[in-house]
Amino acid sequence: MTRRAVLPRSFFARDTEIVARELLGAVIECTVGGVRCSGRIVETEAYVGEHDAACHAAAGRTARTEVLYGPPGNAYVYFIYGMYWCVNAVTRAAGLPSAVLIRAIEPMDGLAAMRRRRGGRDGVALSNGPGKLSQALGITGPRHHGLSLRTSSLRIQSSLPVPDRDVVVTPRVGIAKAVDWPLRWIVRSSPYVSKLR
């Protein structure tokens, strides 16, 4: 089995845009009930602070956004549209609410479990979206918790960096409040990037 270093907190304690870029190629892993699933991150999105209209912290410090104000390297997991979960890595420093949403992964380990959780779907439909990959990896509540990405069963590990020529930045999708804020990073060659709108 390939050994990968779990990313240190210092990795996340930097500008959100940089972390979003460098998370491309990293491996996110989640073990539930002894079953380990993982995938290579191919799409991320940065949410930077209270002045970012699309960031949940734009609403200020509330019970929901408390995790965003905590230390970097924690996972901000939230429930959306009454159905789906989304996973973020908290960035910068405590008191500076910001995070990177993991938008798509290429499945690596635990294919059978991912297919089962995704209702028998396969191929890119397995994880080409933030709600899909969370479901495939088995990531669920409690609401907006702050599990450490170093010590919990949900981890992000280093991998080979994705070369610049294979990376593109595009405007955000699906967020009417900040469509002109180009903080969405994707691996151009990956078929798993989410659908453009």
Next chain:
DNA sequence: TAAAGGATTTTCT
């Protein structure tokens, strides 16, 4: 291929 509507619950106004 694109657009529209539904599912379903939390969150903040």
Next chain:
DNA sequence: GAAAATCCTTTAC
């Protein structure tokens, strides 16, 4: 009470 960092199905062109 309205909107939401989504996804899936159905309907229209």
